[in-house]
Amino acid sequence: MSLTTDLSQTAAGSTGKAAGKATRKHGRPAGSPTEAQTPRRRTRQRRERIFQWLFLVPAVVYMALFFGYPVVKNVVMSFQDYTTATFFTGEAPWVGLANYVTVLSSSLFSTSLLNTALFTVGSILGQFVIGLALAIFFQRKFPLNGILRSLLLLPWLLPLIVSSAVWRWILDKDSGALNRFLGDLGVINTGVPWLTSTSLALIAVVGVNIWIGIPFNLTILYGGLQEIPDELYEAGSLDGATGWKAFRHITWPMLRPVVSVVLVLGVVYTLKVLDIILGLTNGGPANSTQTIATQSYDLSFHEFKFGEGAALGNVLVIISLVFAVLYLRASRRAVDE
Amino acid sequence: MTTVLKAPTLRPRRAKAPAGNRKNWGYTALAIFFLAIMLFPVYWMINASLQPNGTTLETSWLPLKPDFTGYATAISEQAGNLGTSLIISLGSVALSLAIAAPAAYALAYFKVRGAGVVLFAILISQMIPGIVVANALYTAYNDLGLLNSIPGLILADSAHGIPFAILIIRAFMNGMPSSVIEAARVDGAGHVRAFWSIVIPLSRNSLITAGLFTFLFAWSDFLFALTLTTTEAVRPVTLGIFQYIGAYVNDWSSVMATAVLASIPAIVLLVAAQKYIAAGTTGGAVK
Numbered sequence: 001m002s003l004t005t006d007l008s009q010t011a012a013g014s015t016g017k018a019a020g021k022a023t024r025k026h027g028r029p030a031g032s033p034t035e036a037q038t039p040r041r042r043t044r045q046r047r048e049r050i051f052q053w054l055f056l057v058p059a060v061v062y063m064a065l066f067f068g069y070p071v072v073k074n075v076v077m078s079f080q081d082y083t084t085a086t087f088f089t090g091e092a093p094w095v096g097l098a099n100y101v102t103v104l105s106s107s108l109f110s111t112s113l114l115n116t117a118l119f120t121v122g123s124i125l126g127q128f129v130i131g132l133a134l135a136i137f138f139q140r141k142f143p144l145n146g147i148l149r150s151l152l153l154l155p156w157l158l159p160l161i162v163s164s165a166v167w168r169w170i171l172d173k174d175s176g177a178l179n180r181f182l183g184d185l186g187v188i189n190t191g192v193p194w195l196t197s198t199s200l201a202l203i204a205v206v207g208v209n210i211w212i213g214i215p216f217n218l219t220i221l222y223g224g225l226q227e228i229p230d231e232l233y234e235a236g237s238l239d240g241a242t243g244w245k246a247f248r249h250i251t252w253p254m255l256r257p258v259v260s261v262v263l264v265l266g267v268v269y270t271l272k273v274l275d276i277i278l279g280l281t282n283g284g285p286a287n288s289t290q291t292i293a294t295q296s297y298d299l300s301f302h303e304f305k306f307g308e309g310a311a312l313g314n315v316l317v318i319i320s321l322v323f324a325v326l327y328l329r330a331s332r333r334a335v336d337e
Numbered sequence: 338m339t340t341v342l343k344a345p346t347l348r349p350r351r352a353k354a355p356a357g358n359r360k361n362w363g364y365t366a367l368a369i370f371f372l373a374i375m376l377f378p379v380y381w382m383i384n385a386s387l388q389p390n391g392t393t394l395e396t397s398w399l400p401l402k403p404d405f406t407g408y409a410t411a412i413s414e415q416a417g418n419l420g421t422s423l424i425i426s427l428g429s430v431a432l433s434l435a436i437a438a439p440a441a442y443a444l445a446y447f448k449v450r451g452a453g454v455v456l457f458a459i460l461i462s463q464m465i466p467g468i469v470v471a472n473a474l475y476t477a478y479n480d481l482g483l484l485n486s487i488p489g490l491i492l493a494d495s496a497h498g499i500p501f502a503i504l505i506i507r508a509f510m511n512g513m514p515s516s517v518i519e520a521a522r523v524d525g526a527g528h529v530r531a532f533w534s535i536v537i538p539l540s541r542n543s544l545i546t547a548g549l550f551t552f553l554f555a556w557s558d559f560l561f562a563l564t565l566t567t568t569e570a571v572r573p574v575t576l577g578i579f580q581y582i583g584a585y586v587n588d589w590s591s592v593m594a595t596a597v598l599a600s601i602p603a604i605v606l607l608v609a610a611q612k613y614i615a616a617g618t619t620g621g622a623v624k
Binding site: 074140268314 | 361362363364365367368369371372375376377378379381382385396435436437439440442443444447449455458459460461462463464465466467468469470471472473474475476477479492493495496499500503528532553556557559560563564575578579581582583586589592593596599600603604606607611
């Protein structure tokens, strides 16, 4: 039964040429079964392989269209004078490296680059240290541990633009909750312009991004801590390694593969952050929170210089790729260990 | 940690339990304190959404006289946008699962040649900044007439969900006993049938996890909404909030009410799908 369905499917499923071959084989008198079996099995294997690929094809096509194409298109656009006019004329003259020269030599680029670096380093440090501290804290066994730990995930699950809106209201100079709280404590007399002062805005934005990133760090690091066998701590405690010593000599070395993955993923995600900055400050005041990502957005969608926006986007891709390489090495090591 | 481990051997269990419990409740209190700090913004959002708007400049610390005007405004002005977001998110879930589940199966079960390349591409795709994708898609969408369209946004929003769903579902399918599928194949089920009636039901949990996260990704999407829509025809709620706060805000209770409404999927995910979240977080990030 199963053999016949297989055969008929082979004939029906193969391409025209293969189907023709199959019928010819069928027509031949069944003299030597082994001789007929081999090509038949080969057809079947090929058919099998085609079927297997069919499962994968939609995903491959999608990935090619929504990741492959944009990357290639962005590279092409970065060498073109691609503006609003292009949409009407269809012409985008080649300009060589002009876009890169314009973008990289603009005074804004050094500001954006510095802000991107400060935003990324500050966010990662804060998220990681607080996330790790909380992960270690939640390793203790106490009532309601699981529920409380999962409630901590909420800031991470909220849409970023929602978090931005909420924080914008909390950090408001005149009636924001933070200034009122600090005022009630007597720490400040007048409202602190968290988001409207050029010297404070970046700090405020980093603070909000730390808040958003803590749950992610907590969850991954907590998972990593759970993997460390209890016996190590038991053995360690016999040798007098408790508290800080146990952390330094047992926890940290054992956690390192997870740490590297968390840090590199964090960097790659933070480099491309757009929602939070646009929602909180829109890159202002006076570009004090402008990053490479927001500047690229500005160039493309406010100034409609798509070529320059693409060039800057590519700079961001290259920076990310450096960390991607680090990530792949880190994750390979994590798998090996 | 170590004291807890050592304690039972040193002292009789009954004597230890009350002392340990008292100490542990102290940690619970500390944890609640941390939680209160971390979740204050969420509290503040809900509190502010319930304040009477317009008249008072300062939001009071507690919503003692809850007022639903903010919600009335939010619903009258943003109901359409919430609907748009819902349609886009559901569409994105359907598309993502339809594409990701077979791919995950092929990657987990068939050991297809080139599987490594596909997985590598998925990893690399996570590194590509959204702005790069948006930049290229805008011009392509403009040519194809996909700007300001729901299908356009569904396709774009799935860019986050599909790679993630493939990783999650594949990780699960890797642990699925292949003997079940082989048995079905021996009984004469074709690939499609074995996949549909054996693999899919068995992987239900991972599909739910992937679906929930995909929904949340699409629902939270801001960048594609911002760049791929230019008119009010198709406007997800994230963009609605952005436009609220982009203008000078004098009615925070409505903004916060909209924010609360936009947070509902996150809250539902957290409460209803507890056990799936941890799997999703770790699965997507480390594997």
